[in-house]
């Protein structure tokens with residue numbers, strides 16, 4: 001038995017991944033006695049690579065709120081990670097969606113793109129998780145956390161006065177509280193039978209993924225070059241090849257200047273009701289058989305080779321009846337998961353950690369761990385799952401028709417765009433005052449980034465109703481799409497310069513000079529008061545130097 005067995009830690013965190021490492025860092029920095037227990041070691045492969053605005057905005061808030069210099073200086077933008085943490089990550093300048101029909105060449109007029117403007121945090125990132133997760137764990141250690149690798153917890157006993165954890169090797173650890181960051185196979189979910197069987201989620205997908213070498217930038221396979229007429233090359237962001245019943249991600253790590261990583265993350269999501277899992281082929285064979293049915297996608301992978309074994313899963317959705325109990329809490333990825341579409345995993349993780357850390361620190365101080373004190377965490381995790389499920393499920397339904405996807409795409413774009421504005425406003429106010437009442441966890445959790453807004457909530461629900469009616473066969477794709485465009489036209493809280501109600505404008509680029517100027521003018525003058533309020537201070541965010549030097553990423557052949 002090891003020496004430290006009978007020390008009592010404030011918290012035992014299971015799993016030293018993104019979530020465990022980040023929470024461990026914060027709590028240790030704040031003086032808590034932290035034990036991290038990890039069944040593997042670093043470096044280790046993990047997916048969860050593509051970020052959205054919410055991730056770095058939340059990290060900035062977390063860094064300031066919990067006074068963690070490493071997060072502020074090294075871990076709150078793609079640039080700072082590249083400079084201070086690792087040169088192995090890629091860059092994400094857009095969310096690209098290319099629509100494919102089985103057996104046909106891709107039609108260049110069927111695509112949509114959300115361009116990420118370089119304001120504030122700069123561009124988004126493709127995180128090479130093995131470097132990111134080890135950085136977070138080492139930072140936790142640097143602040144005093146104790147880490148045990150290659151330690152699997154076989155049994156947990158939770159009493160009124162504390163918790164006892166026993167590893168499969170017989171080591172014993174004691175803590176006042178347990179946070180489970182061990183992901184899908186969550187130790188606590190298994191022990192307390194917290195999983196819903198079957199899951200309540202409507203989304204239905206399975207996944208196949210790996211890292212590859214020699215993936216040709218999709219742009220280089222398109223003739224004539226630039227035929228899609230999008231502002232950014234597909235390869236400069238996360239490319240989603242979408243089709244009836246699923247989508248394929250392409251997340252390059254080699255697309256940023258100075259990257260030292262030749263790899264590209266590739267993952268195929270399939271609805272098993274449409275694409276049943278074959279039992280007689282390897283995952284790699286299944287991937288290649290799939291590509292034979294989509295000639296334009298196949299061109300991107302002609303020379304590609306996997307550098308590690310493919311992972312092939314069963315259904316990836318899971319949910320939990322409860323996520324908080326006596327002296328324990330499940331983290332975001334241990335609580336439930338929908339699908340990688342729209343990259344909601346890491347933002348959920350950051351939102352949860354921001355809200356959980358402050359509640360834990362108070363509980364340590366008061367020596368009171370009653371579950372009611374963590375009730376907010378429970379509500380947040382459940383509502384995040386439900387809203388994200390509806391969003392993703394409707395996106396999958398809309399993949400049956402490009403016209404419908406082109407409409408539904410905007411429902412998501414509007415929500416993330418306004419959600420960014422809202423979070424930026426909270427961050428700005430928090431930086432100025434350090435008043436915690438302006439932070440997201442002071443409000444009732446909302447599930448989507450902008451679902452508190454009555455106009456957007458209504459639009460979201462009506463749009464989803466239409467998409468679901470299309471699935472039920474009571475409305476055509478054309479009529480459902482038309483209805484969504486009408487909702488967009490009526491949304492006076494959406495910046496008109498983005499032309500969300502115009503089906504022929506298939507991209508949104510907030511970084512275009514004309515769009516920026518028009519949007520800022522609208523925000524300062526004719527936007528509804530609540531939106532105008534969030535836009536206060538926006539001029540200082542625009543960073544004219546960055547905007548002026550905004551250039552399209554290099555031609556793919558030069559990458």
Ligand SMILES: Cc1cc2nc3c(=O)[nH]c(=O)nc-3n(C[C@H](O)[C@H](O)[C@H](O)COP(=O)(O)OP(=O)(O)OC[C@H]3O[C@@H](n4cnc5c(N)ncnc54)[C@H](O)[C@@H]3O)c2cc1C
Pocket residue numbers: 014015016017018019020037038039040044046047048049050051151152153181182183184185187207209267316331332333334339340343344345346347349
């Ligand atoms: C196919 C797929 C693609 C995804 N893509 C994205 C994306 O692009 N963007 C995004 O934001 N999110 C994405 N996600 C979600 C994302 O992966 C998670 O949100 C994120 O990885 C959560 O990090 P984590 O540290 O909680 O969990 P994990 O990364 O799963 O880490 C769990 C840790 O716990 C350890 N562990 C497991 N069991 C035990 C045990 N018994 N005892 C101790 N330690 C244990 C593991 O070794 C691991 O280190 C994706 C998810 C999937 C399934």
